[in-house]
Amino acid sequence: MTIKLIKNRVSIFVIFFTLIPVIGMAETGKAPDAKAAKRGAVTFEKYCVACHGKKGIGGIAPPPFLRGPGYITPPTLNGSGHTWHHTDKDLLKTILEGSPRPNTMPSWKGTLTVNQAKDVRDYVKSLWPERSLKCQGPDHMVCK
Numbered sequence: 001m002t003i004k005l006i007k008n009r010v011s012i013f014v015i016f017f018t019l020i021p022v023i024g025m026a027e028t029g030k031a032p033d034a035k036a037a038k039r040g041a042v043t044f045e046k047y048c049v050a051c052h053g054k055k056g057i058g059g060i061a062p063p064p065f066l067r068g069p070g071y072i073t074p075p076t077l078n079g080s081g082h083t084w085h086h087t088d089k090d091l092l093k094t095i096l097e098g099s100p101r102p103n104t105m106p107s108w109k110g111t112l113t114v115n116q117a118k119d120v121r122d123y124v125k126s127l128w129p130e131r132s133l134k135c136q137g138p139d140h141m142v143c144k
């Protein structure tokens with residue numbers, strides 16, 4: 001009886017943790033939707049370009065005397081950086097919740113709706129070369 005119960009719990013645990021990445025990465029590696037990317041470009045110009053630069057080239061930083069402790073130069077978001085190593089789900093989380101590191105990327109929850117955040121993510125993905133798209137996510141190390 002107890003062994004059966006433990007077995008059941010183990011199965012539920014295994015199913016739960018194998019399904020989570022599958023559900024989470026449903027869109028990862030897919031080409032961005034052109035219309036969504038177009039809408040996202042407008043949002044990007046308004047809220048993101050100040051730090052991430054035109055077309056996500058990155059590196060827009062205030063002068064050193066204005067940088068607080070733990071400051072990180074905003075990374076490039078186009079295919080030349082490592083943004084494409086993240087899944088779609090992780091990118092959405094970063095956009096909505098910001099970086100866990102203080103004094104870096106703010107949370108955009110409240111400013112952007114979830115759909116606007118998805119659109120801006122599609123815009124970011126539209127800046128990547130084909131290979132980055134194809135190899136997006138945790139497979140980037142083994143993908144050819």
Ligand code: HEC
Nearest residue numbers: 047048051072073074075082083094095099101104105120
């Ligand atoms: C005030 C400057 C600033 C603004 C504005 C800003 N970001 Fe960021 N962003 C950062 C910094 C700094 C990081 C790096 C955070 C870290 O590594 O902890 C970052 C990280 C990211 C990442 C993760 C990149 C990676 O390769 O891991 C994404 C995606 C991102 N930003 C998207 C956006 C989007 C979309 C917007 C506009 C809605 C935006 N950012 C606005 C400063 C900014």
